[in-house]
Amino acid sequence: ASATDENDVVVIGGGPGGYVAAIKAAQLGLKTTCIEKRGTLGGTCLNVGCIPSKVHYAHLELFKISGFLSLKGASKMFELQPFIHNIATASCRAASMLWCYLSSLPSALVMGRNELLQSESAPLETLSHGRDLGLWGWGWRNGFFREWTYWSLTEEVVFPFSQALLHSSHMYHEATHSFPSHGVKFSQVEVDLAAMMAQKDKAVSNLTRGIEGLFKKNKVNYVKGFGKFVSPSEVSVDTIEGGNTVVKGKNIIIATGSDVKSLPGVTIDEKKIVSSTGALSLSEIPKKLVVIGAGYIGLEMGSVWGRLGSEVTVVEFAPDIVPSMDSEVRKLFQRTLEKQKMKFMLKTKVVGVDTSGEGVKLTIEPAAGGEQSTLEADVVLVSAGRTPYTAGLGLENIGVKMDKVGRVIVDERFTTSVPGVYGIGDVIPGPMLAHKAEEDGVACVEFIAGKHGHVDYDKVPGVVYTHPEVASVGKTEDQVKASGVEYRVGKFPFMANSRAKAIDDAEGVVKILAEKETDKILGVHIMAPNAGELIHEAVIALQYGASSEDIARTCHAHPTMSEAVKEAAMATYDKPIHI
Numbered sequence: 001a002s003a004t005d006e007n008d009v010v011v012i013g014g015g016p017g018g019y020v021a022a023i024k025a026a027q028l029g030l031k032t033t034c035i036e037k038r039g040t041l042g043g044t045c046l047n048v049g050c051i052p053s054k055v056h057y058a059h060l061e062l063f064k065i066s067g068f069l070s071l072k073g074a075s076k077m078f079e080l081q082p083f084i085h086n087i088a089t090a091s092c093r094a095a096s097m098l099w100c101y102l103s104s105l106p107s108a109l110v111m112g113r114n115e116l117l118q119s120e121s122a123p124l125e126t127l128s129h130g131r132d133l134g135l136w137g138w139g140w141r142n143g144f145f146r147e148w149t150y151w152s153l154t155e156e157v158v159f160p161f162s163q164a165l166l167h168s169s170h171m172y173h174e175a176t177h178s179f180p181s182h183g184v185k186f187s188q189v190e191v192d193l194a195a196m197m198a199q200k201d202k203a204v205s206n207l208t209r210g211i212e213g214l215f216k217k218n219k220v221n222y223v224k225g226f227g228k229f230v231s232p233s234e235v236s237v238d239t240i241e242g243g244n245t246v247v248k249g250k251n252i253i254i255a256t257g258s259d260v261k262s263l264p265g266v267t268i269d270e271k272k273i274v275s276s277t278g279a280l281s282l283s284e285i286p287k288k289l290v291v292i293g294a295g296y297i298g299l300e301m302g303s304v305w306g307r308l309g310s311e312v313t314v315v316e317f318a319p320d321i322v323p324s325m326d327s328e329v330r331k332l333f334q335r336t337l338e339k340q341k342m343k344f345m346l347k348t349k350v351v352g353v354d355t356s357g358e359g360v361k362l363t364i365e366p367a368a369g370g371e372q373s374t375l376e377a378d379v380v381l382v383s384a385g386r387t388p389y390t391a392g393l394g395l396e397n398i399g400v401k402m403d404k405v406g407r408v409i410v411d412e413r414f415t416t417s418v419p420g421v422y423g424i425g426d427v428i429p430g431p432m433l434a435h436k437a438e439e440d441g442v443a444c445v446e447f448i449a450g451k452h453g454h455v456d457y458d459k460v461p462g463v464v465y466t467h468p469e470v471a472s473v474g475k476t477e478d479q480v481k482a483s484g485v486e487y488r489v490g491k492f493p494f495m496a497n498s499r500a501k502a503i504d505d506a507e508g509v510v511k512i513l514a515e516k517e518t519d520k521i522l523g524v525h526i527m528a529p530n531a532g533e534l535i536h537e538a539v540i541a542l543q544y545g546a547s548s549e550d551i552a553r554t555c556h557a558h559p560t561m562s563e564a565v566k567e568a569a570m571a572t573y574d575k576p577i578h579i
């Protein structure tokens, strides 16, 4: 059957909402066509959003590893001895260190070097897994000899050297300050921006082609072109190759996503004044980058360029960064970013932009009005939010109702004001997140197929992928207070978590809010290097209506960052052990 025969489901937009809806619909036995204008699937998320922004980050990590790979030959490898010395000093007795140097180190070096060479293509998770085994082996605990010897006898000991390097590679952006004191010396580490961009493009194109493969596997018809409603059951498509085709469907899902929100008086040229899309493709590292907007996208992109050497200033109209964040965690987070040299100008607005010179001159003034000043930048990133995208879709042709900010209004079954027409993802109300769009997509087609769909919007996790990451689910303390429910707070700092200390990446906290009377968990907020992974334990707990005691009495493996979640849960109704 072709796309122009009548479909059970037509999806306009191939982003995380649209492509997931299309695959799920086909899996449910519905004849499905997906229309996408970009020519590649995956939407904002895969092409110019979540994935490329993280690829930059991940690539930076790999780049840092390859920086170490340039240390060829045993004699150079031995320059890293003081690094191990440094770790050892932190946690072992002097005699243990000596032993480490004299007996165990050479073999660790050999194994570490092999692992290091393999690590170029190894997934980062594998590397970090071994890192902890290694550091544990190096003697976080007092029984240093016993544990190190034990691990030396096992296969896992092949990891430690490369894992320690991976950890230290995390500190690349601080290299000139931190590495010498860790005893790691190098003659030259360079950023090859073109190679970094090429790596990003390769990752994106592999992933988008992967979705095309999934479409084929699941027999989803894919029409490349711009779709426009001509009736509630027909979409006219101007195809990318040229020409026009009409796609018919009993059910049509609007999954057209969102676009960058512009600021009045600030014209985005994607060169000097860029959106997040332009910020993912800069050809040079700007010396000075000004980010307008302290939401998660602005902070993530600011972090990427900050790590690569830009001086980053974030200008924000509101009094706080990331308004949706728990205020206590937010303060901690801001302090951490400031330590990383990110500057903040809060309660400040941009009132003028001058691009006539070489760089950009911004005129700013206090949000409440007052004296103006200027701020110079090589590049300005406008990151003031995103807006639903329905341009040219012809919603007016069929009478789909929208709210004041242009979002498609839907009911709890994702149906718009027009029967048979649905909306999902960024184009409807709710958090503008890829995983929320995916959940919408699955639930929407389940309803269409006569099944029960369900999305619990109170339990959608949010993650800011800076370093450390900040992740949360459920209510903030301010929201709980406002609800009038009596509550308890349990907190546990990563400074008291053995794994975080062992890898010397212990900035952060777990904060759990639970109802006083029932101990039911209301919200969890985590700042940690891997908070985006840690949060899912809390998401499941909230989903199942768990109490903080349920988490605290669940055995957590040692040594892991997850133990901090357990201890914060203990602190909610009792006392934690390690603090």
Ligand code: FAD
Binding pocket: 012, 013, 014, 015, 016, 017, 018, 019, 035, 036, 037, 038, 042, 043, 044, 045, 046, 048, 049, 050, 051, 053, 225, 226, 227, 228, 255, 256, 257, 258, 276, 277, 297, 389, 391, 392, 393, 424, 425, 426, 427, 432, 433, 434, 435, 436, 437, 465
């Ligand atoms: P989109 O992904 O926007 O997809 C909509 C698609 O519809 C687009 O491909 C568009 O070309 C197509 N389209 C539009 N109109 C038509 C038409 N008329 N005909 C045919 N096709 C059309 N979210 C996260 O969860 N985690 C993150 O880490 C994260 N990071 C981000 C980083 C950045 C820099 C940005 C910009 C966003 C990020 N997001 C992240 C948000 C995430 O990208 C979106 O929430 C998500 O992509 C929304 O999915 P969607 O399917 O609703 O819409």
